[in-house]
Amino acid sequence: MGYDGRVASLAAEGGGFWRCQPLYPGLEGQGERPMVDAARVGDEGAIAELYNRYFPRVYRYMLVRTGNVGDAEDLTEEVFIRVLDALERFEWRQVPFSAWLFRIAHNAVVSHQRRDGARGRLSPLSPSLPVDTQGPEEAVEARLALDEVMEATRNLPDAQRRVIALRFGAGLSVAETARALGKSGGNVKVIQHKAIVKLRELLVEKRPEDHEEKA
């Protein structure tokens, strides 16, 4: 079985692994086209449905890109207002809807960074930021993990950070990420690999004992 075949067979089985909803499987095959088409012609129910579907993903993407909860919240809202204004001009022949939406998200980040004249303000995460865990101890641990990961991501070169934001924040597939970035799938995989290697180095520097145990 080839690469694509193996992935396809794995994909066909379904199931959950991560604490939150699976972050990875893109939305290409989830039959959102009728919903997007309805939204394009002004069906408010469809627009609201798209909003529900993408809101947490855009939020996580913004969190990765900005490293700041306040900015992530502001920009997430800004993205959906931009989407609302541009939705009727969306065309399937150019890019999938998710790629189109995250291009808007990317543009919003770029505009924001220019306005602020910085690569992102550094600020601690909001103490009220919920993490999908049960007990308070787990919540604290998860928050620390998020802090750590975000700090490491902040040190990545921009191209790598964008790929990580789309893959791990927005949960796009490689194909969707490639379309959103205007790159090839192969290129995205290369950047992703480099980013993970770099992140590992940064995270090991931070907590070497943790990685020694795992290794």
Next chain:
Amino acid sequence: MKRRLEETLEECLAALARGQSTVEECLALYPELAAELEPLLHTARRLQDGYAVDPSPLYAQAARERFLAAMTRRRQRRLVARPARPFWRWVPAALGSAALVVFAAWASVLALGGGGGGYQELPISISKVTPISTPEPVVSDVQGQVARLQAQLEEIRTGAESGAVEVVVIQQLKENTAVLVDSLDEPEALEPEEVSQIDALLADQEQLLSEVKEKVTPEAAEDVDEIIRIAGEGRAKVEKILSPTATPTPSATPTVTPSATPSETPTPTATPEESPTSTASPTATPSATETPEETPTQTPPVVPSPSPEGGEELSPTETAAP
């Protein structure tokens, strides 16, 4: 080898994310790469765990309400900004209403006067007839769009002079240009002056952007190209809208002139009262000479004259559009 590692890493990540495989299972699939893969997969898992956060419920609720409010505002704005329809669009409705009134009057006369046999039995009474559809006093938004675009062009012009053109402005320009060009799809909703104004604006825009393109970032340059393309489409639409009036010109002038009329002119003056039919021939000759004068007067309106006044009407405050 490296290429294979990148692809295998992605394969494992996708499988892990979908929950079809654990790190160990993935490593077992690729024993030759296991040593390299393992730390990367653990890091990736840590990333996914770290970023598995949802926005706070309070914020999510407030954001949703704001979004729904924006959607409502947008719907209302679109209703108001629907372009005014020309009067002849309402002619069918008006005729229909008039026909209804006539029919109702006729039916009442029949009912009261006892004519029309079976119709007599029907109690027809129409106390008030209101037109089915009345034109609302709606405001065309084209002027506003043109003004916005002109303001943005001005902003880009000044930005280019100072060497810093904002990407955001370019993106907004792209969106607004697309909206304006879309409005050309309904030419009957536009006044001829508005079409000319749009054409002039698009021409101005094309020229400015060609100059500015060199001074923007590569990312913005793509948008600039896109805007130039959209503007080109718009100008083609304008040409199409204005062209039907220009087509009749070529047939009029050349064929009429070589008529042999001079020799016949004395005859009609000689017998004016006897034969009225003969008077027709002299009138034909002057008309032939008049036609060449008519044709040039038809052509000028076809050429869209750029209206410089449009650009001067702008107020810089309108650039604040998000």
